[in-house]
Amino acid sequence: MNMRGLVDSFFNVRIMAQYLPALARGLLVTVEIASLSLALGLTLGMILAVVRVAIKRRGTPRLVRLLNLPLALYVDSMRALPPLVTLVVVYFALPYLGIYISRFWSAVSVFVLVLAAFASEIFRAGIESVDSGQMEAARSQGVSYLQTMRYVIVPQAFRVALPPLTSRMVSITKDVSLASVIGVADLLKEAKLGIANTYNTSPLIAAAILFTLLFLPLVRLSMLVERRMKR
Amino acid sequence: MSEFARNFFNVEIMARSWTIIRVGLSNTVQLAIVALICAALFGLLLAVIRALRNKVLNTLIIIYVDLFRALPTIVLFMIVYYMLPFFGLSFPLFWGAVVALTINGAAYFEEIFRAGIEAIDAGQWEAARSLGLDFRQTMTKVILPQAIRIVIPPATSNSLELVKTTVLASVISMPDLLYKAQQAAGLWYNPTPLVLAALIFLVLLWPFVRLTGYLERRMK
Numbered sequence: 260m261n262m263r264g265l266v267d268s269f270f271n272v273r274i275m276a277q278y279l280p281a282l283a284r285g286l287l288v289t290v291e292i293a294s295l296s297l298a299l300g301l302t303l304g305m306i307l308a309v310v311r312v313a314i315k316r317r318g319t320p321r322l323v324r325l326l327n328l329p330l331a332l333y334v335d336s337m338r339a340l341p342p343l344v345t346l347v348v349v350y351f352a353l354p355y356l357g358i359y360i361s362r363f364w365s366a367v368s369v370f371v372l373v374l375a376a377f378a379s380e381i382f383r384a385g386i387e388s389v390d391s392g393q394m395e396a397a398r399s400q401g402v403s404y405l406q407t408m409r410y411v412i413v414p415q416a417f418r419v420a421l422p423p424l425t426s427r428m429v430s431i432t433k434d435v436s437l438a439s440v441i442g443v444a445d446l447l448k449e450a451k452l453g454i455a456n457t458y459n460t461s462p463l464i465a466a467a468i469l470f471t472l473l474f475l476p477l478v479r480l481s482m483l484v485e486r487r488m489k490r
Numbered sequence: 491m492s493e494f495a496r497n498f499f500n501v502e503i504m505a506r507s508w509t510i511i512r513v514g515l516s517n518t519v520q521l522a523i524v525a526l527i528c529a530a531l532f533g534l535l536l537a538v539i540r541a542l543r544n545k546v547l548n549t550l551i552i553i554y555v556d557l558f559r560a561l562p563t564i565v566l567f568m569i570v571y572y573m574l575p576f577f578g579l580s581f582p583l584f585w586g587a588v589v590a591l592t593i594n595g596a597a598y599f600e601e602i603f604r605a606g607i608e609a610i611d612a613g614q615w616e617a618a619r620s621l622g623l624d625f626r627q628t629m630t631k632v633i634l635p636q637a638i639r640i641v642i643p644p645a646t647s648n649s650l651e652l653v654k655t656t657v658l659a660s661v662i663s664m665p666d667l668l669y670k671a672q673q674a675a676g677l678w679y680n681p682t683p684l685v686l687a688a689l690i691f692l693v694l695l696w697p698f699v700r701l702t703g704y705l706e707r708r709m710k
Binding site for chain 1: 493494497498556557559560561562563564565566568569572573576651654655656657658660661668672675681684685687688691692695696698699700703
């Protein structure tokens with residue numbers, strides 16, 4: 260193996276420094292997509308979880324209950340499909356449906372859809388883990404269904420949901436780099452442009468270092484949360 | 491509506507692209523099986539080494555696990571791809587993808603197996619060792635058989651994630667299901683093959699989605 264060639268084409272400091280501004284721009288886009296996807300995905304997931312729990316309870320009209328079927332289908336598909344496949348299908352499909360949104364927003368909507376599906380399952384398991392006596396007690400005191408959810412059930416469900424939720428959040432943030440496949444100018448895309456311009460892989464290694472610096476604290480945090488909650 | 495069907499569920503194109511899609515499907519299945527076995531075995535090996543409680547080895551394993559849990563898998567695939575020429579030009583893409591999936595998957599499997607091994611009561615170690623069993627015997631005959639039962643739910647869910655990750659091989663132009671579907675979509679200028687690929691993934695992986703949910707619920 261040609262060691263000097265390897266070092267020169269992977270750890271060329273001059274090229275890394277040259278592409279640092281472009282990589283920083285890409286990093287900003289990655290962070291933007293990640294924050295939007297997390298905020299919107301978690302909100303949508305929470306709403307979905309409450310809706311699915313609510314329509315399952317007794318007294319719900321049968322017609323409303325039928326709503327559970329498409330929701331379950333959506334959640335299961337998102338859990339079964341590789342996010343890259345969803346991304347490629349949505350990106351190619353939208354124009355045919357007459358929907359013209361930018362690559363950036365195509366990517367954000369896919370990550371939101373994927374995260375919401377996983378988050379809704381996690382929240383739902385959390386809500387269902389809270390003893391049903393709590394709901395009955397609150398309702399018997401005259402607290403409305405939505406208020407009981409908001410002030411009694413969800414805060415307790417959240418504690419149960421936190422460990423799997425953080426690890427899923429980390430995994431969706433890492434998936435943000437898939438957006439480069441449909442041409443979003445994120446950190447990975449900037450690195451690829453750097454490789455194409457210099458015939459040298461150093462920009463990719465620089466990007467890998469930036470990704471690691473960005474995600475390592477998140478990975479550590481999610482492991483910490485998992486261990487804390489086990490006790 | 492017919493316009494929609496013509497573009498997404500075009501049966502004629504589905505039938506015609508099947509010969510292309512089939513090649514991709516077969517590659518994806520092979521990649522998934524080989525990578526899953528390699529990643530699980532490597533992860534298990536790391537977890538067992540970690541049980542030796544050697545400070546230097548443990549630090550190295552922790553760095554490895556943290557690093558590859560933090561690095562997006564697609565970046566790892568690309569690094570492996572660009573490094574392949576340094577291992578000889580004839581290094582097949584298939585094994586490049588296996589290497590990337592193994593490096594990444596083992597980091598997760600190590601954590602799962604370690605948690606399983608650590609969940610076994612320390613008294614079991616002491617009892618086995620006091621009966622004269624050595625480390626290897628204690629591990630293979632006492633600890634692992636019990637740990638395996640604990641790790642089945644998280645290991646199943648991690649295996650599902652790993653199989654889903656195989657589509658990243660398309661990014662380094664290994665002709666997997668997604669790559670072949672994109673090729674067919676380009677050939678007929680119609681996204682139907684992509685929908686077909688998505689449907690195949692759905693049919694193949696949906697039972698496992700249900701299975702992981704079932705196993706996790708049962709563990710509780």
